[in-house]
Amino acid sequence: MDAKEDLNTTAEKIKTMEIRGAGRIAVAASAALRDYVMTLKSLPMSEFNVKLEEAAKILVDTRPTAVSLPNAVALTKRHSANNVYDAIDEIAKNAEKFITNAEQALGKIGKIGAERIHDGDVIMTHCNSHAALSIIKTAFDQGKDISVIATESRPRRQGFITIRELNDYGIPTTLIVDSAVRLTMKEVDLVVVGADSITVNGALINKIGTSQLAMAAQEARKNVIVAAETYKFSPRTLLGEMVEIEDRSSDEVIDADILKELPNVKVRNPAFDVTPAEYIDLIITEVGAFPPAMAFTILRDYLGLEIEV
Numbered sequence: 001m002d003a004k005e006d007l008n009t010t011a012e013k014i015k016t017m018e019i020r021g022a023g024r025i026a027v028a029a030s031a032a033l034r035d036y037v038m039t040l041k042s043l044p045m046s047e048f049n050v051k052l053e054e055a056a057k058i059l060v061d062t063r064p065t066a067v068s069l070p071n072a073v074a075l076t077k078r079h080s081a082n083n084v085y086d087a088i089d090e091i092a093k094n095a096e097k098f099i100t101n102a103e104q105a106l107g108k109i110g111k112i113g114a115e116r117i118h119d120g121d122v123i124m125t126h127c128n129s130h131a132a133l134s135i136i137k138t139a140f141d142q143g144k145d146i147s148v149i150a151t152e153s154r155p156r157r158q159g160f161i162t163i164r165e166l167n168d169y170g171i172p173t174t175l176i177v178d179s180a181v182r183l184t185m186k187e188v189d190l191v192v193v194g195a196d197s198i199t200v201n202g203a204l205i206n207k208i209g210t211s212q213l214a215m216a217a218q219e220a221r222k223n224v225i226v227a228a229e230t231y232k233f234s235p236r237t238l239l240g241e242m243v244e245i246e247d248r249s250s251d252e253v254i255d256a257d258i259l260k261e262l263p264n265v266k267v268r269n270p271a272f273d274v275t276p277a278e279y280i281d282l283i284i285t286e287v288g289a290f291p292p293a294m295a296f297t298i299l300r301d302y303l304g305l306e307i308e309v
């Protein structure tokens with residue numbers, strides 16, 4: 001397989017969700033870009049930069065919602081070199097730094113977030129977030145007697161990944177269907193979810209259904225905690241851009257043959273939704289726990305991306 005095929009294979013795996021979760025896709029994209037540019041040593045500089053931009057676009061275009069992906073690609077590809085060898089060296093170092101920081105961030109988020117979990121707590125989570133699970137597992141490792149209510153997360157049922165992971169970790173877990181969230185909320189002490197993107201006004205974009213957990217939690221006066229690495233904050237929302245919500249195939253929701261028999265029916269399958277800042281108590285990042293109103297500060301101080309207006 002040549003280098004471009006490797007890059008396309010990673011892109012395809014992200015698109016088909018073989019690689020999924022905002023953190024995992026970011027790390028995979030950074031590594032894929034690094035591996036690809038390593039094969040471009042013999043090119044003149046101008047051609048190298050063209051190929052670099054093409055590869056970056058292939059990766060970024062795979063899934064539109066998780067800002068971790070364009071952030072990872074932007075942080076990996078930037079270089080100030082004027083010869084190809086130095087450019088490759090810089091990009092390899094960027095990837096190394098991004099991947100190491102991403103791995104360490106999960107541990108730090110776990111530690112900071114676990115402070116908010118107390119002995120006896122019942123935690124509700126949604127979909128499958130490595131950052132949210134890091135908090136839950138760290139609290140359990142600290143000896144806290146906790147249990148989890150995990151939503152199924154239709155249509156892709158990432159809740160099944162979550163319950164398997166929690167089961168294998170020895171954490172008592174209850175699986176519920178998504179529509180049981182409000183009924184079950186009275187048994188819950190706090191909600192812990194992950195993030196695909198966080199906007200400058202502190203809104204959370206995460207797996208479809210997250211906002212119903214947050215609304216039910218507010219109604220029941222339970223806290224909502226978001227676990228999000230700083231690279232999940234969206235710089236382009238500073239320019240007024242909205243985060244695009246990915247619409248996925250109807251095949252994930254209903255069998256195509258059944259749908260064919262129903263000419264008056266259409267299916268919508270948005271993969272994410274938006275939870276306004278007022279429903280969120282705290283965002284746990286690797287650099288600390290912040291109220292959503294501080295999203296701008298995180299973007300300014302920790303992302304360090306140059307934003308083209």
Ligand code: RUB
Pocket residue numbers: 020021022023024066126127128129130131132158193194195196206207271
């Ligand atoms: C996954 C999802 C997760 C976030 C955060 O959606 O919404 O909550 O991506 O995950 P999908 P993590 O399955 O469509 O990718 O904390 O692992 O980055």
